[in-house]
Amino acid sequence: MASNRLACRDCHHIVEPDEDVCPHCGSNTLTEDWAGYVVITHPETSEIAEKMEVEEPGEYALKVR
Structure with missing residues (x-):
């Protein structure tokens, strides 16, 4: 995991910078x-995934500010 990757505030999905x-x-x-x-x-x-309400496989942030 690169530290400069971004997280979506809405779905917590990790995306490239x-x-x-x-x-x-x-x-x-x-x-x-x-x-x-x-x-x-x-x-x-x-x-x-159930607790995070995730329905698609992928990389996710646990806490997004």
């Missing part, structure tokens, strides 16, 4: 101010 829009939800509210990192591979069977 050169992106202006979250490819996951389409939001443009991206931030460098995030903490924690989780990779969800099978959201349909993941308790963490």
Whole structure:
């Protein structure tokens, strides 16, 4: 995980620093101010995905400010 990656404030999806829009939800509210990192591979069977309301596999920030 590169420290300069961004997190979407809306869906917590991790995106590359050169992106202006979250490819996951389409939001443009991206931030460098995030903490924690989780990779969800099978959201349909993941308790963490359920708590985070994640329905798609991917990389997510646990806390976004």
